[in-house]
Amino acid sequence: xxxxxxxxxxxxxxxxxxxxxxxxxxxxxxxxxxxxxxxxxxxxxxxxxxxxxxxxxxxxxxxxxxxxxxxxxxxxxxxxxxxxxxxxxxxxxxxxxxxxxxxxxxxxxxxxxxxxxxxxxxxxxxxxxxxxxxxxxxxxxxxxxxxxxxxxxxxxxxxxxxxxxxxxxxxxxxxxxxxxxxxxxxxxxxxxxxxxxxxxxxxxxxxxxxxxxxxxxxxxxxxxxxxxxxxxxxxxxxxxxxxxxxxxxxxxxxxxxxxxxxxxxxxxxxxxxxxxxxxxxxxxx
Amino acid sequence: xxxxxxxxxxxxxxxxxxxxxxxxxxxxxxxxxxxxxxxxxxxxxxxxxxxxxxxxxxxxxxxxxxxxxxxxxxxxxxxxxxxxxxxxxxxxxxxxxxxxxxxxxxxxxxxxxxxxxxxxxxxxxxxxxxxxxxxxxxxxxxxxxxxxxxxxxxxxxxxxxxxxxxxxxxxxxxxxxxxxxxxxxxxxxxxxxxxxxxxxxxxxxxxxxxxxxxxxxxxxxxxxxxxxxxxxxxxxxxxxxxxxxxxxxxxxxxxxxxxxxxxxxxxxxxxxxx
Numbered sequence: 032x033x034x035x036x037x038x039x040x041x042x043x044x045x046x047x048x049x050x051x052x053x054x055x056x057x058x059x060x061x062x063x064x065x066x067x068x069x070x071x072x073x074x075x076x077x078x079x080x081x082x083x084x085x086x087x088x089x090x091x092x093x094x095x096x097x098x099x100x101x102x103x104x105x106x107x108x109x110x111x112x113x114x115x116x117x118x119x120x121x122x123x124x125x126x127x128x129x130x131x132x133x134x135x136x137x138x139x140x141x142x143x144x145x146x147x148x149x150x151x152x153x154x155x156x157x158x159x160x161x162x163x164x165x166x167x168x169x170x171x172x173x174x175x176x177x178x179x180x181x182x183x184x185x186x187x188x189x190x191x192x193x194x195x196x197x198x199x200x201x202x203x204x205x206x207x208x209x210x211x212x213x214x215x216x217x218x219x220x221x222x223x224x225x226x227x228x229x230x231x232x233x234x235x236x237x238x239x240x241x242x243x244x245x246x247x248x249x250x251x252x253x254x255x256x257x258x259x260x261x262x263x264x265x266x267x268x269x270x271x272x273x274x275x276x277x278x279x280x281x282x283x284x285x286x287x288x289x290x291x292x293x294x295x296x297x298x299x300x301x302x303x304x305x306x307x308x309x310x311x312x313x314x315x316x
Numbered sequence: 317x318x319x320x321x322x323x324x325x326x327x328x329x330x331x332x333x334x335x336x337x338x339x340x341x342x343x344x345x346x347x348x349x350x351x352x353x354x355x356x357x358x359x360x361x362x363x364x365x366x367x368x369x370x371x372x373x374x375x376x377x378x379x380x381x382x383x384x385x386x387x388x389x390x391x392x393x394x395x396x397x398x399x400x401x402x403x404x405x406x407x408x409x410x411x412x413x414x415x416x417x418x419x420x421x422x423x424x425x426x427x428x429x430x431x432x433x434x435x436x437x438x439x440x441x442x443x444x445x446x447x448x449x450x451x452x453x454x455x456x457x458x459x460x461x462x463x464x465x466x467x468x469x470x471x472x473x474x475x476x477x478x479x480x481x482x483x484x485x486x487x488x489x490x491x492x493x494x495x496x497x498x499x500x501x502x503x504x505x506x507x508x509x510x511x512x513x514x515x516x517x518x519x520x521x522x523x524x525x526x527x528x529x530x531x532x533x534x535x536x537x538x539x540x541x542x543x544x545x546x547x548x549x550x551x552x553x554x555x556x557x558x559x560x561x562x563x564x565x566x567x568x569x570x571x572x573x574x575x576x577x578x579x580x581x582x583x584x585x586x587x588x589x590x
Binding site for chain 2: 032033035036037039040043044045046047048049050051053054061104107108111115116121123124125126127128129130132133134135136137138140141142144145147149150151152155184188192193195196216241244245247248252255272275276279280285288289292293295296299300303
């Protein structure tokens with residue numbers, strides 16, 4: 032019964048991963064002969080490639096800002112939905128979940144147009160409020176802001192669903208008892224809801240970190256038209272996976288690309304491990 | 317007392333309203349922009365419907381869009397069917413059967429959750445090239461079919477919602493194992509199946525990177541890839557692209573409109589408890 036899973040996984044999951052590991056020790060374009068170069072590629076990633084550090088830094092910024100925002104928005108929306116919108120719950124759930132189901136390609140093009148310097152709706156609104164319009168896609172920090180807005184917009188609905196599923200597991204009796212004891216909404220929220228959602232928080236934080244480091248679609252597609260530079264102005268939104276895509280599938284440096292992917296994996300693994308230890312350490316206190 | 321209660325709800329309603337507008341605005345813009353003349357999109361903000369829907373629609377249709385649509389459907393349906401069968405069988409085995417090395421194997425599956433799918437991408441592309449399967453739809457169908465997430469999910473759900481007694485009583489009544497699985501287990505885990513179906517379908521339908529690196533033949537393009545190709549003679553036609561995107565979003569929208577209730581219910585029942 033479990034054979035199909037493991038056969039599929041070994042053939043199309045594990046094999047490519049190990050094969051890539053092998054390739055990462057070679058210099059190869061995938062067609063000619065592969066030349067073994069040892070750890071040369073890894074040395075290049077860590078010592079020579081300034082774009083690796085830059086992309087890592089960019090990814091960290093995008094992730095570090097967007098993850099807390101989307102988690103908080105998701106949590107608030109879920110809690111409000113549960114406490115105040117019992118009747119309209121299904122409709123509102125769907126509305127808030129819509130961004131998550133939209134194709135990233137669509138999000139890229141729509142946000143490009145919405146944040147267009149001259150004809151975008153965002154600058155039109157700013158003008159209405161008598162504020163200066165911003166050259167969103169031409170400026171490093173502004174384009175980071177756009178990418179962050181895109182990610183948050185896309186993901187908070189998913190976070191909401193996760194929190195809703197966690198909220199449903201909290202027994203109503205706890206709230207009833209608290210109400211009888213005279214606890215206000217806010218203290219019920221901080222004393223019952225948040226501690227009870229702990230497992231969901233762990234899950235949500237770890238998945239947003241892992242997914243955050245894999246960021247590719249949104250920044251890539253935001254600057255997808257030919258007139259725009261790769262990775263945005265000053266490569267400010269070039270993520271690690273974009274750098275990987277560029278070296279592996281544009282320059283066809285398969286060896287170097289694989290090494291980049293493994294470096295990214297090591298970063299993700301290290302951070303996930305740290306998070307796990309941090310969480311466990313707290314639990315023991 | 318009552319008045320006070322109502323007042324403190326105001327910020328909550330306001331929050332919900334603003335958020336709903338933010339969630340819907342880009343969506344609305346997408347539908348609206350698809351009905352305008354492409355060059356007009358850059359002359360000012362468009363908040364009402366334009367008159368170019370028909371022309372844009374014809375541009376989209378001239379580009380073999382129905383074929384790309386079909387490709388996306390084939391990939392999504394085959395991928396989801398396979399992934400659902402594999403996840404359910406494996407999840408069922410881990411939830412209700414005892415066998416050697418069960419704990420270790422399950423831990424291995426969970427550990428693979430942390431591996432980013434890009435890690436093996438180069439190896440996968442080369443593997444497919446050797447097998448002569450690049451430039452077919454196969455690589456996109458089979459990639460991720462052995463889903464660790466799916467197995468984890470199904471195991472949680474089956475463990476918490478299928479009582480052992482049901483399986484036992486099935487056996488006592490002389491039901492074969494396959495009969496038990498199809499007649500007793502499947503009806504119980506329907507919510508979980510719907511949830512997984514929706515998520516797998518969504519991920520497959522929106523996948524951008526895999527076809528991007530795998531497919532070079534135009535007749536095998538899926539919707540996300542084909543968008544960049546849509547153009548009228550001599551010019552890129554943004555309005556037509558956006559219309560194509562709206563059309564590409566419709567199937568997902570319909571699925572989720574019908575399924576969102578089940579999605580939440582399924583997620584709640586199998587929710588991450590550990």
